[in-house]
Amino acid sequence: MSLSACGAGAQTSTGSAEKLAAAPSADRLAGICPKTVVLQIDWEPEAEHGPLYNLVGPGYTVDTDKKRVTGPLVIDGQDTGVKIEVRAGGSAIGYQSVASQMYVDKSITLGTVTTDDAIVAAAKQPVTAVAALMKKSPQMLMWDPKTHPDWKTIADIGKSDVKVVTSEGATYAELLVDKGLINKGQIDTSYDGSPSRFVSDPAIAMQGFATAEPYIYEHEINSWGKPVKYQLLSDVGYSVYPEAISVRSGELTKLSPCLKKLVPIIQKSTADYAADPGRALDLVNDLVTQYNTGWVYSKNTGVYAAEEMVKLGVLGNEADGSVGGFDMARVKSSLTTFKPLITSSGATVPAALTADKLATNQFIDTSIGMKTS
Structure with missing residues (x-):
């Protein structure tokens, strides 16, 4: 234009x-x-x-x-x-x-x-x-299916001790802890929007949008270039x-x-x-x-x-x-x-x-x- x-x-x-x-x-x-x-x-x-x-x-x-x-x-x-x-x-x-x-x-x-x-x-x-x-939130928690082939839901993340990287002050993080889906010690509030943390440490789980990151990580981040798995937060009570x-x-x-x-x-x-x-x-x-x-x-x-x-x-x-x-x-x-x-x-x-x-x-x-x- x-x-x-x-x-x-x-x-x-x-x-x-x-x-x-x-x-x-x-x-x-x-x-x-x-x-x-x-x-x-x-x-x-x-x-x-x-x-x-x-x-x-x-x-x-x-x-x-x-x-x-x-x-x-x-x-x-x-x-x-x-x-x-x-x-x-x-x-x-x-x-x-x-x-x-x-x-x-x-x-x-x-x-x-x-x-x-x-x-x-x-x-x-x-x-x-x-x-x-x-109608509902596109926010999600995502993970690497190769590193965690047994994970299907957010509750599976909570059965591990891996870090869950979120934004500071994210209310949904407190919700996940309150519901017993994630342990408080897993929450890491250092999310800055950059893919570098996830790419360098695919063991973590990280927040994102189901309407963006799945495409971006597979098609636009050359250092990753493969699918991610996720569950919507709306599926677990983020209403x-x-x-x-x-x-x-x-x-x-x-x-x-x-x-x-x-x-x-x-x-x-x-x-x-x-x-x-x-x-x-x-x-x-x-x-x-x-x-x-x-x-x-x-x-x-x-x-x-x-x-x-x-x-x-x-x-x-x-x-x-x-x-x-x-x-x-x-x-x-x-x-x-x-x-x-x-x-x-x-x-x-x-x-x-x-x-x-x-x-x-x-x-x-x-x-x-x-x-x-």
Whole structure:
């Protein structure tokens, strides 16, 4: 894609928003939502955020300094009348949590916050999820099948004394210990995202995403170049909604007229992305290149991830056939499970916190779902 300069730190795609048809009145957001809906993502551009990048229409502008993309907010190729700005997380926000960033910068309309992170934030930075970006977490623990041919599940890892390399503060690690699946002495919180530890010591188990590492390790890490095995954490009780699309809880009522129209548009975008992720993946690839943060994410990895999200049920309909909604029993279960784990670590969780403060289905259109074969 050829690009033309547009001021310091910004570039513009060659597409033109002027050619966009106006969306029908049901999908028109002008005068109801902010003129620019600002969406804070938790990490660098990747396929897991595809339903959100899918909302960015042609004629978008990329701010390479602040790591943001802004364009017309579109659905079905039509202009809703407002803009959307998707902001990268990770290094772009100093590795702060999205909830904390939402309270530092009140220009943010929505942010992606995982259920356990929302519980952690509830005391000082409460957020309420209004749509589920993904149905279940793609996080996993992986291992080398050649070194451990007898391992089939995470419980098998716990029967050994090998190190389990995770990120510091990972709530799911405490969950695995609490459930007796992993011994506390096995947890090694030195995970830094680099493959070098696993490649040099294939005896360990390590965290990762089932939508990325299996492909990357087999096809893109020359020093490895073979399959890995894994089990999803969602299979063993990590029942969170990952990176759920959330608002500051105190602004839920104020934003309700906007959310009533915007959330179904996000649902449609999710269903569209699951069926045809190509356009969103092109944008992800463009942003990875332009941001140039050192984040390595190939287009092939993105294609793999989008396919695996559907295959594994990471993207999927809830029991009522709709996409983007919450099983509130699961949200309640997550609160029951993680509250004591979080408080035992020294954090404060409000005694009055309930599942309906963490998530709501009030804006979900139950008629919108992914097509199933």
